Amino acid sequence: MNDKPVEEMSFEEAMAELEKVVGDLERGDVSLEESINLYKRGADLKARCEAKLKEAEEKVAAITLDSEGNPDGLKPVEGL
Amino acid sequence: MSDLIDEPEEGANAPEFTVTEISGAIKRVIEGEFGHVRIRGEIGRVSRPRSGHIYLDLKDDRSVLSGVIWKGVAARLATRPEEGLEVVAVGRITTFGGQSKYQIVIEDIRPAGVGALMAMLEKRKKALQAEGLFDPARKRPLPYLPDVIGVVTSPSGAVIRDILHRLRDRFPRKVLIWPVAVQGEICAPEVARAIEGFNRLTPGGPLPRPDLIIVARGGGSIEDLWGFNEEAVVRAAAASQIPLISAVGHETDTTLIDLAADRRAPTPTAAAELAVPVRMELLSWTDDQGARLTRALGYAITQRNQRLRDMSRALPRPRTLTEWAAQKLDTVGARLPQALIRGVDQRRLRLSHVTGSLRPSALRRTVQGKREQLQARAPRLAPALKRSAERRREMLNARAERLSPQPILQEIAREKRRVTDLSARLEKAGKAQITTRGERLTAWGRMLDTLSYQATLQRGYAVVWGDGAVVTTRAAAGAAQALEIEFADGRFTPGQSQPGPRKSTPKKTPPEQGNLF
Numbered sequence: 094m095n096d097k098p099v100e101e102m103s104f105e106e107a108m109a110e111l112e113k114v115v116g117d118l119e120r121g122d123v124s125l126e127e128s129i130n131l132y133k134r135g136a137d138l139k140a141r142c143e144a145k146l147k148e149a150e151e152k153v154a155a156i157t158l159d160s161e162g163n164p165d166g167l168k169p170v171e172g173l
Numbered sequence: 174m175s176d177l178i179d180e181p182e183e184g185a186n187a188p189e190f191t192v193t194e195i196s197g198a199i200k201r202v203i204e205g206e207f208g209h210v211r212i213r214g215e216i217g218r219v220s221r222p223r224s225g226h227i228y229l230d231l232k233d234d235r236s237v238l239s240g241v242i243w244k245g246v247a248a249r250l251a252t253r254p255e256e257g258l259e260v261v262a263v264g265r266i267t268t269f270g271g272q273s274k275y276q277i278v279i280e281d282i283r284p285a286g287v288g289a290l291m292a293m294l295e296k297r298k299k300a301l302q303a304e305g306l307f308d309p310a311r312k313r314p315l316p317y318l319p320d321v322i323g324v325v326t327s328p329s330g331a332v333i334r335d336i337l338h339r340l341r342d343r344f345p346r347k348v349l350i351w352p353v354a355v356q357g358e359i360c361a362p363e364v365a366r367a368i369e370g371f372n373r374l375t376p377g378g379p380l381p382r383p384d385l386i387i388v389a390r391g392g393g394s395i396e397d398l399w400g401f402n403e404e405a406v407v408r409a410a411a412a413s414q415i416p417l418i419s420a421v422g423h424e425t426d427t428t429l430i431d432l433a434a435d436r437r438a439p440t441p442t443a444a445a446e447l448a449v450p451v452r453m454e455l456l457s458w459t460d461d462q463g464a465r466l467t468r469a470l471g472y473a474i475t476q477r478n479q480r481l482r483d484m485s486r487a488l489p490r491p492r493t494l495t496e497w498a499a500q501k502l503d504t505v506g507a508r509l510p511q512a513l514i515r516g517v518d519q520r521r522l523r524l525s526h527v528t529g530s531l532r533p534s535a536l537r538r539t540v541q542g543k544r545e546q547l548q549a550r551a552p553r554l555a556p557a558l559k560r561s562a563e564r565r566r567e568m569l570n571a572r573a574e575r576l577s578p579q580p581i582l583q584e585i586a587r588e589k590r591r592v593t594d595l596s597a598r599l600e601k602a603g604k605a606q607i608t609t610r611g612e613r614l615t616a617w618g619r620m621l622d623t624l625s626y627q628a629t630l631q632r633g634y635a636v637v638w639g640d641g642a643v644v645t646t647r648a649a650a651g652a653a654q655a656l657e658i659e660f661a662d663g664r665f666t667p668g669q670s671q672p673g674p675r676k677s678t679p680k681k682t683p684p685e686q687g688n689l690f
Contacts, residue, residue, distance in 0.1 A: 103317075104318045105317035115462050115466055118465075118470060118473070121469070125477055128474075131470075132469075135462070135463075139466070143456070143459055149344055151340070151345035152348070153337060154349055155328050155350040162363070164370055173337050
């Protein structure tokens with residue numbers, strides 16, 4: 094089991110862990126107490142996944158370059 | 174005098190040129206004659222000074238022609254001139270009078286057919302492959318859900334729009350566009366610089382470092398896409414620490430950056446699909462996982478509930494466990510009073526057997542008989558005892574009278590006198606004895622002195638000892654180991670220097686003196 098706190102997991106980590114938890118719970122070879130723990134953890138992981146999915150936000154910007162071709166800033170890009 | 178005579182020589186009437194005049198004349202002829210030429214050749218040495226002009230050589234197996242591409246033309250070129258490329262150059266020949274040189278000013282330069290370009294591409298691909306730049310082991314996995322996506326492409330045009338549209342459909346993300354020229358001479362350096370520039374950004378900075386780079390360009394001719402075959406671009410893509418998707422040209426076009434990239438997308442749209450998952454699908458997946466969680470837990474509980482019920486059904490009722498015992502208790506309990514009664518009856522019967530012969534009257538008669546016997550004998554007891562005591566007392570008195578100490582005392586006195594008498598006689602006799610013996614001893618002592626050989630020695634005689642015995646014969650003296658002669662004042666060993674006072678030393682004596690003993 095991943096030891097990383099759920100709230101620090103990336104979407105992918107939370108997803109993999111959730112999948113594992115669901116699998117463990119569905120196999121049904123764990124104690125009832127453990128089942129409840131698994132369920133709680135699964136619910137936390139699901140919340141984490143949903144939070145990451147809600148973060149979906151589009152933000153497009155183009156890099157501006159100085160005369161040497163080095164990046165010196167951003168300018169928003171619209172209408173694409 | 175020949176110098177005075179202006180003797181005309183052959184050709185001497187030809188006009189005379191200055192060097193500059195002839196240079197100008199040549200220039201006019203050459204530029205007039207070769208104002209527009211197409212020349213096929215292989216590009217030799219290429220140099221690109223900071224001025225922006227490009228200097229190169231065109232050559233074949235025997236000759237070399239210098240060429241120049243002015244800055245303005247260079248920026249427009251579809252093909253970037255590279256050493257080794259077989260090209261057809263279009264331009265005009267000019268002379269350079271100052272150095273007596275001529276060169277071609279190139280207006281356009283193209284590969285000498287696709288075959289030439291492909292041959293060169295193949296050669297470069299092999300070289301880079303040998304370096305391991307296309308090694309599958311170098312490829313990095315793409316992040317599942319990148320936060321920031323860097324796109325290296327032209328800021329205007331369909332390509333970036335396609336990418337953004339598809340990203341928006343699937344999973345809107347932050348996108349940083351690094352604008353570059355996607356064709357022409359400046360394409361390769363700009364693309365290489367953009368890839369390197371994205372890698373140099375710091376994560377989370379004002380210019381956030383992307384988690385993923387897409388290098389994209391729409392379709393075009395091989396010449397149009399040539400910048401993406403350039404070594405600098407391929408090396409930058411291979412060296413990128415950030416996972417990189419290439420989407421250059423159409424599906425059928427393969428450029429070298431596609432080989433060096435971590436993933437190749439056939440189109441810019443496909444690149445966006447590789448870059449992010451579909452958000453709605455993930456949401457539905459997450460919901461699904463949640464449902465499975467709930468279902469699995471519910472099932473776990475239901476299943477246990479069922480098992481509990483099954484087991485409790487199989488569990489025997491407590492009553493059945495005790496029924497048998499209760500019944501037995503009842504049976505036994507019912508038999509108990511009767512058994513008790515019977516037991517008592519049996520004992521009573523036995524008691525009555527035993528007590529049948531036991532009657533108080535019989536006992537009383539026996540007691541009476543014994544008592545009468547006792548009473549008959551009791552009066553005789555006291556007189557009998559008295560008589561017996563009387564008789565014994567009389568016997569005692571009779572003997573006591575005969576007992577007196579007088580005879581014993583007389584005996585003691587008589588014996589005492591005898592002892593005194595005897596001890597006096599013993600003393601007298603003892604003293605007489607001692608006196609007699611003392612006198613006899615003195616007499617014998619004197620006799621002994623007279624008879625002793627010592628006294629004889631005093632008179633000048635000697636005794637000879639040999640081996641501890643007295644030697645009286647000459648033969649004995651001869652046989653003895655050692656001889657000692659005893660005088661009145663000590664012994665002497667003949668033949669020894671020291672006349673020690675050893676008393677036991679025998680001395681050879683005349684044989685006749687042995688007769689004394």
